[in-house]
Amino acid sequence: MEEKILLAGASGALGLEVLKLLHQQGKDVRALVHSEDGAEEVSPYTNDIWKADASEGNDVIKDITKDVSIVISTLGKSVSLFTNRGKSFVENDFYANSNILDDAIKNGVKRFIYVSIKGAEKALEYEVAKSHKMFEDALEASGLDHTIIRPVGFYSGLHDLAIMAKRKVIPIVGDGEAKTNSIHQKDLAKVVVKYLQEGPELKEVGGPLIHTRREMADMVAEKVGGKVIPVPEKIAEWGMFLPEMVDDDISAKLHYFKFVTTHDMVGEKNGEITFEEYLNSLDLEKDLP
Secondary structure (H helix, E strand, C coil), rough: CCEEEEECCCCCCCHHHHHHHHHHHEEEEEEEEHHHHHHHCCCCCCCCCCCCCCCHHHHHHHCCCCCCCEEECCCCCCCCCCCCCCCCHHHEEEEEEEEHHHHHHHHHHHHEECCCCCCCCCCCCCCHHHHHHHHHHHHHHHEEEEEEEEEEEHHHHHHHHHHHHHCCCEECCCCCCCCCEEHHHHHHHHHHHCCCCCCCCCEEEECCCCCCCCHHCCCCCCCHCCCCEEEEEHHHHHHHHHHHHHHHHHHHHHHHHHHHHHHCCCCCCCCCCCCHHHHHCCCCCCCCC
């Protein structure tokens, strides 16, 4: 009997690429999505679709892992300033994944692959990082065979810079010298699927090329337009207080944005698609609001 795989977050930027690869390999996949739109997006690749919000409790997803051998979770809240799913990072990243983990333990799942974030263990004062690390700790304590993948960041997660560039301003916090090697979601999906049966307990993953934040902003400006505007760290910190009085969601994202853009975020090199190639593939009207 073919092993069944549960893919949580299947309609997201990364999840969809993982689903496509599994479909190409003829794998039996159960997809967990949050909306009707998500269900429609994954429908070409699987008929086994659950539409539910895993953060709402164990009963909502009861037995979602029944007959499942492997769980892959790419489930989590977007860090984009231009999206807001309402619930907090703790609810979407910790509670939702914890409820899936509880069900997996109950149903005897053999292996759990979780896509976290680079820096989860170093920025626990920020809700974004803390929520991921809390689930990492829960997964490690579960006793399940597992791999935690910490990507530096997806190219699609850098859409915010391109959206702001379209509005003629590209803010860079600090001196812009912090380095990173973000990765295309297609290349990251290959890493996830590579560890389907076995892999290290922890893997920090980056893309093929290392750039400074300033270099990436300049590439966005060249492709989309806009002016790169350096924002001193102190001014950025003062600016963080305003969102806290208005919107906790944006505040959490801004705090983490400042952290990742002022610290080196470099993972093991993987993949082939460069950031410049990704930018050149964007349709400025269709892909950027």
